[in-house]
Amino acid sequence: MTDRIADLDTLDAKPRRRPRRNADQNRAAILKAATAEFATHGYAGARITRIVTKAGSNPRMIYELFGSKSELYVATLESALGALRTEELTLDLMHLDPLDGLLKLLDFMSGHFERNSHLVSLLRSENMMKARHMKKSARIQQMSSPVLGMTTRLLARGVAEGRLASDIDPLRLYVMIAALSQFHCANVHTLSSMFETDLSKSEWRAQRRDDARKMLAAYLTRGRDEVGKS
Known part of the structure; x- marks a missing residue:
């Protein structure tokens, strides 16, 4: 019975929200993910979808902060x-x-x-x-x-x-x-x-x-x- 109540409590619990990040934190997370992606797959093979997934971000944020895939790649090289x-x-x-x-x-x-x-x-x-x-x-x-x-x-x-x-x-x-x-x-x-x-x-x-x-x-x-x- 106790286990069942615990299960119900777990189901009712709201999922934790990811802490809000400022622009610098978002930029750092995206650059870290982009570095791994470009280093592994090269420029042509790199995918924005994988970068945003690893960074916990979204495509809109990438284009807002960097402008394009090409500009993100340049920023990665600079970093x-x-x-x-x-x-x-x-x-x-x-x-x-x-x-x-x-x-x-x-x-x-x-x-x-x-x-x-x-x-x-x-x-x-x-x-x-x-x-x-x-x-x-x-x-x-x-x-x-x-x-x-x-x-x-x-x-x-x-x-x-x-x-x-x-x-x-x-x-x-x-x-x-x-x-x-x-x-x-x-x-x-x-x-x-x-x-x-x-x-x-x-x-x-x-x-x-x-x-x-x-x-x-x-x-x-x-x-x-x-x-x-x-």
Whole structure:
């Protein structure tokens, strides 16, 4: 009898209403869901219906806050890259020895890409579309300038102190650091299958990171007499 009364009470109980969210909370929930959707399915395969379901929102809210699927995708790219740039700029590198500072930048980027596989997926997808959406974002272009400036200043100080090779281009160096940080992440499944080794294991990645540090240090500190040799 008690159980039956409990069942009746349950039937009579009103469903809980979802707490009302403000625009910032709705935007954050939609961006989180969109990041997972675009990272998993790419731009073409992503579906607004799945995004609103995961976000607990509705299509009207997406178009009200972002304007279109394309603009939501750009906002997702900005959010993912913005997180990387924000963390990069919190790195206290300028007081370090130039070589140590650049190696610390490599350590940070390696860890960030390994922790944020969605960013690797988003960048891979956007590259396949020749950065069509990224080109629409002035914000993404502005994000890169401070980091490149930091790299330039570390290099310049290292050259002035006679500690680093003098022919290193800051942009090419940053691209090299990015490549050393994410190639294994972007290709983890294919490489793991081809060589029957799990490249996602922490032990393998720690060894790879150590190899990358040695390679970068050797490149940055090579003798002046070796500059220009193949």
